[in-house]
Amino acid sequence: MTDTKFWHPFAAMGSVRSSELVIDHGEDVWVWDEQGNRYLDGTAALWYAMVGHGRREIAEAIAAQAAKLESYSTFGDFSNRPAITLCERLVDLAPGDDWRVFLTSGGGDSVDTALKLARRFFAARGEADRLHVISRSAGYHGTHGWGTAASGIPANREGFGPPVAETTQVPRDSLEALEAAFQEIGPERVAAVISEPVIGAGGLYPPLPGYLQGVQELCHRYGALFIVDAVICGFGRLGSWYGFERLGLDPDMVTFAKGVTSGYLPLGGVLISEAVAEPFFASDGPIFRHGATYAGHPTCAAAALANLEILGREHLLDRARELEGPLFAAMSSLTEHPLVSEARGGLGFLAAIDLREEARTERPTVVAEVFHAARERGLIVRPLATGLAVSPPLTASTAHIDLIVETLATSLDAVAEAAQLSLDPS
Ligand SMILES: Cc1ncc(COP(=O)(O)O)c(C=O)c1O
Incomplete structure (x- = not known):
């Protein structure tokens, strides 16, 4: 045995x-x-x-890139052509062109990036009390620190001790419950609400009609960021590139992974609206002191580009x-x-x-x-x-x-x- x-x-x-x-x-x-x-x-x-x-085509794109430049750090001003091209392509595929893209190693990495960035954004705007993240019951956001804290699956939080303190889960379909959570936390203390378009791993629950639009409206009303976790729903699963367009949503950030490479190599990322990115892109803007060693990995980016090509062509x-x-x-x-x-x-x-x-x-x-x-x-x-x-x-x-x-x-x-x-x- x-x-x-x-x-x-x-x-x-x-x-x-x-x-x-x-x-x-x-x-x-x-x-x-x-x-x-x-x-x-x-x-x-x-x-x-x-x-x-x-798919040989993706395997060959990976082999060609690995032979040319397998990887190189993108911290600071280091960059590489596949990562730049991929980010341009990812913005082309999104509605509007007011996006920046932060690349990661996968879905959980993307969720943690988005939730940390939500806090960092508000700190940069002088609203350092906006710390709280609201998520939905049955929602799954990976197993990194912030994603675990935001998990709507209680078993995934058990046995790890206290998670990030400022997180609240609300019943997945109730706008009243979300509104009540805003009031209880204090609307000026909420940084973000995160939601999958269709809840996947937590049970496969499509949204009730109007629910996600309602979430977005509450975020707008109370000045919180609306984050769509499209790790499962992106790259075709909902019949559109990011899933949220199909539902007519206009989020501030979108986390993605999985289908962006169809799994041929690990890669994820966050689409970030210009409004959220802007303070960090200003000439004297703060540095977002966050990012993984393999962010913008050129061979993973080459795999993503070949995969996106197939998704479109076919x-x-x-x-x-x-x-x-x-x-x-x-x-x-x-x-x-x-x-x-x-x-x-x-x-x-x-x-x-x-x-x-x-x-x-x-x-x-x-x-x-x-x-x-x-x-x-x-x-x-x-x-x-x-x-x-x-x-x-x-x-x-x-x-x-x-x-x-x-x-x-x-x-x-x-x-x-x-x-x-x-x-x-x-
Ligand atoms: C909606 C959602 N977010 C985040 C994640 C975490 O992604 P990863 O497993 O790549 O860290 C998953 C994984 O299934 C997911 O379904």
């Missing part, structure tokens, strides 16, 4: 230590393990493989919009199964089903069992607290959607039967 030295993230290492699923290679929507078993990647790895796996954002309805309809058909209580989705190429509460109470492992049953049948889905999510590569077809739903249906049957769950289908 193997005993791995590799400590996996978010893993029960007591069992994983001797039972890793070793993924060996990938091609488009498929991945294979070391034993040669093929899996339909129903989750685009961890929500990010937008253009699918095994019209994959349009494809996500075309397929979001069929995906949601197919997942909704699973609500006929006695184990399934509801389906969520319809906005973007991602959807989820919830398993019935009675089933989860009677058998707390039921979500994991369905996840494993699907994997044994050649399908990777994402387990959530109460159900399972899918977010395939944007290259998936309706045939792949059918396969996902058929496999989920047989997996649900197998688990219901094996567990002999007493389910009332009413």
Whole structure:
């Protein structure tokens, strides 16, 4: 029996230590393990493989850049052409051109950058009391310090002691609760509200109509910054470049990662509105004393540029919009199964089903069992607290959607039967 030295993230290492699923290679929507078993990647790895796996074009762009200049620091005035070009391209893809781009190593890094910058911005404006960050229940913002503090998933905050003190979570769909939080904290003490367009890892919850516009209005009314966390929703997942444009939003900052490179190399960043950037770009402006060693890494930037080229050339954002309805309809058909209580989705190429509460109470492992049953049948889905999510590569077809739903249906049957769950289908 193997005993791995590799400590996996978010893993029960007591069992994983001797039972890793070793993924060996990938091609488009498929991945294979070391034993040669093929899996339909129903989750685009961890929500990010937008253009699918095994794209030689991106591998070649990476190899060419690494051979020319693998990396060089961008602290101070050091720069490199791929990073400059990428930031220009990222602004071209955003609505309006009043943005600056701060590059990072990933999503959590981007969230921490945005939340620190919110405070630093207000300090630079002489409003040093604006420290507080409000986030939503079920929201996920990574596992760095500030993102952990802003997490709307209590389990992700447990056992780490006190987080950044000035953070508050509000019930995810209630504008009244947000308004009440502003009042309780004191509106002049709130630096920012952060929200995903569609909540992803925390349960896959599309926003209620008008909710995010309401959040933006409250931020404007009370002078706080509105930060959209587009780490999952960006680069096509919602059928637009950053997700927020689709909802008609006008945020002050936008965090992104994942789909910007489709995962070929790690890279993230923050779009920063000119109003927030301006004090730091003034001739005697303050320095934002923040940034990672690999910010603006030229080889990662080359991967992003090649990936963005493919997303545009193959019209994959349009494809996500075309397929979001069929995906949601197919997942909704699973609500006929006695184990399934509801389906969520319809906005973007991602959807989820919830398993019935009675089933989860009677058998707390039921979500994991369905996840494993699907994997044994050649399908990777994402387990959530109460159900399972899918977010395939944007290259998936309706045939792949059918396969996902058929496999989920047989997996649900197998688990219901094996567990002999007493389910009332009413
Ligand atoms: C909305 C959101 N923000 C931030 C993060 C953190 O990104 P990373 O895991 O790259 O640090 C994630 C990761 O899933 C995410 O979904």
